[in-house]
Amino acid sequence: MTAERIDGKAFAALLRERVGALATQFEHKAGRKAGLAVVLVGEDPASQVYVRSKHKATVAAGMESFEHRLPADTSEADLLALVEQLNADEAVDGILVQLPLPGHLDDQAVIAAISPDKDVDGFHVTNAGRLAVGQSGFVPCTPLGCMMLLTDRLGDLSGLEAVVIGRSNIVGKPMAQLLLDANATVTIAHSRTKDLPGVVKRADIVVAAVGRAEMVKAEWLKDGATVIDVGINRLPPAEGEEKGRLVGDVDYAGAEGVASAITPVPGGVGPMTIAVLLRNTLVAAYRNAGLAVPEIL
Ligand code: NDP
DSSP: OOOOOOOOHHHHHHHHHHHHHHHHHHHHHHSSEEEEEEEEEEHHHHHHHHHHHHHHHHHHHTTTEEEEOOOOOOHHHHHHHHHHHHHHOTTTTTEEEEEOOOTSOHHHHHHSSSSSOOOOTSSSHHHHHHHHHTOOOOOOOOHHHHHHHHHHHSSOOOEEEEEEEEEEETTTHHHHHHHHHOEEEEEETTTTTTSHHHHHTTEEEEOOOOOTOOOOOEEEEEEETTEEOOEEEEOOHHHHHOSSOEEEEEEEHTTTTOEEOOOOOOTHHHHHHHHHHHHHHHHHHHHTTTOOTTTOO
């Protein structure tokens, strides 16, 4: 068997298109564009790349992008004051503070200052709580994107065995919560799990969010499993290469022979994250404007 490659890039492009069309409708109804504010503190090169792509994608979807670039030595008081200003700004529907922040700033304190109704990253404890008790709020973009790929492929997940490897607040835990809400039987594995290969073997759905290159081996997988690989790991450069290859947490070449479907890295989960961020921002805009959120979002 050769597993079907789940094309996250194509799915994300469709989602961005749909969000773009609905963003135009929103503009007609609300008399303004939906707006996303992104705050970047310091000059971390990876964060600069992320912020640039978020800006481009926001504008391409017909939304307003407000970028705030602050120097690395910005005080916490100044950053909190900017967040307060964005909370109060009616043109801003979503606020994203790019993490990690420089060491002298407390990520949690800054996230806590964002209005939960503008927290399109879904990192605020209020949104984590809403997800836990089944209220509508904002769900972190990466696990929500994984869930869209899973339901697109599998439809109803009721009764399926799902194993999530990783328990971070931004991927593993919300992923498990979403799978539980979809009536899967969910196991969360982590670094202290005994017999990880044995745990993974019973899964119809495997979501790997670990950060260890090609850790999950073909022989760990149940025949026909659906595999979602969240990991992004750069291998050391091989001879003649300037940069090492990007790989996921799953040994793709091996897993292809056992799984029924698998996301590649790159081109799987990665592109979904920004597309879902745009979706969350548009949902925030509808809610903030007191308009009904279209079903298809
Ligand atoms: P974290 O480092 O926060 O969490 C990693 C998790 O993996 C932890 O729960 C840890 O367990 C677990 N873990 C570590 N080693 C093992 C092991 N040997 N066996 C089983 N579990 C283990 O990472 P994130 O959740 O933030 O990210 C995970 C991966 O996903 C990374 O590669 C990251 O780059 C990628 N990522 C990709 C995104 C995308 O857009 N595609 C977005 C976000 C992340 P414990 O809790 O016990 O320490």
